[in-house]
Amino acid sequence: MSDSDQEFDVLVLGFGKAGKTIAMARAKAGDRVALIEKSPDMYGGTCINVGCVPTKTLLTDAHLHSSARTAAAAGVGSEGGDADALSAAQDRRDTLIGKLNAVNKKLADDAGVTVIDGDAEFTGPKDVRITGGPDELTVTAQTIIINTGSVPVRPPIPGIDDPRVLDSTQVQHVPTHPSQLAIVGGGPIGLEFATMFAQFGTSVTVLDGSEQFLARFDRDVAEQVRADLEKLGITILSGAKVSGFTSDDDGVTVSHDGGELKADYALLAVGRRPATDGLGLEAAGIATTERGAVEVDEHLQTNVEGVYAAGDVNGGPQFTYVSFDDHRVITSAVWGDGSRTTSGRIVPSSTFITPPLSQVGLGEDAAREDAEGRGHTLDVRSKNIADIPIMPRPKILGEPEGIAKFLIDVEDDRILGCTLYCVDSQELINLVTVAMTQSVPASALGSAIYTHPSSSEVFNALLA
Secondary structure (H helix, E strand, C coil): CCCCEEEEEEEEECCCHHHHHHHHHHHHCCCCEEEEECCHHHCCCHHHHCCHHHHHHHHHHHHHHHHHHHHHHCCCCCCCCHHHHHHHHHHHHHHHHHHHHHHHHHHHHHHCCEEEECEEEEEECCEEEEECCCCCEEEEEEEEEECCCEEECCCCCCCCCCCCEECCCHHHHCCCCCCEEEEECCCHHHHHHHHHHHHCCCEEEEEECCCCCCCCCCHHHHHHHHHHHHHCCCEEEECCCEEEEEEECCEEEEEECCEEEEECEEEECCCEEECCCCCCHHHHCCCECCCCCECCCCCCECCCCCEEECHHHHCCCCCHHHHHHHHHHHHHHHHCCCCCCCCCCCCCEEECCCCCEEEEECCHHHHHHHHHHCCCCEEEEEEEHHHCCCCCHHHHCCCCCCEEEEEEECCCCEEEEEEEECCCHHHHHHHHHHHHHCCCCHHHHHHCCCCCCCCCHHHHHHHC
16 A cells, blocks of 8 residues: 555545544544545535525524514614625624534544545545545545535526526625525525525515425415415515526526516525535446435445445435434444334424424325325314414414414324424424324324423324
């Protein structure tokens, strides 16, 4: 082995949630561990640096600004300008993320992980060449974990590379407060940024390519969400297929099949794809799916023994908490008894609009089909949040909007699915997920004692 070659027990490609957690744990256990990250700006992974944490920080400040503006309009207190508020939120975001980035690097160093900056490329099943850093070297390991995450999708649309067409990372540092913002994409990313910018005083239009708004949600829920977003001042154009972008000094024009839309900036929010470009997977013989994800089994092992893929890159749900569970699956497979797998995982989701929209399990049509297929009865328990008298917390906060919906298998007393569009739903949905995972009866969740006033009283209201 030459001076430029290094051998490790564990090699992790990417500083994301699963990879860094495994790297630190195995280094503390005495393994020689290397973690490759192409950019120091990404120490800690996507969630910490450009995803969940920074965007929710901006959303929180936007909501506070909107609340202050509403209070000022009512003659209570005062509020600053929209542009100043956005700039201050960006500064707070950057300060927080800078600290988290540095803490993640220190945690890895303190655990004994060798962090190497550079681009990783397989040259064989267990050999990875690192370039772009201080030195070019080749590293080998018996266990390799691909944890490179995902990147924004950029469809081949004319004008998409114009500086006024931003992705979900770039828009967090939009250089000037936009008076008008066009958002291409009506999914979670698009709707969260729509909510944020609308609360900072921007006129937002969402160009949703889908004919049906929030297609994976039940219609009663989707219609309420749409009405509340429109009440916030957001315009939603369903079935709008974007064909091009044209920019000048004054802004960008978005061409779509319904006409043209002029805005200061356009945000491209049409999803993310697995980040596998340049990894040299072919040289390692690692198979990928039709959608470009690294193909894995229920233990998250690729077709190459000893090589695993965790997080967004393996084509699973693109959530950092799924990546965290991926680390448990891989740890079980490599250093445990292999009992933990991805089979049968129940994964909740939350979209941080106002109020948050959370879901787990089946929607109404699928739940009805599931229950009736077993000769059982489906009980749909749904109520508008404003109409639940024993749940005053949303009213106390001045946010009574929303709906709670539970889908119950009557004979089994089992929750098949749940949608919560309300204050604190991002917390409540986790308790529902535990109940579903552990087969806790719906009535048990409904008969428990909850503090008052709390959002968890929704369980007393609908499940007792």
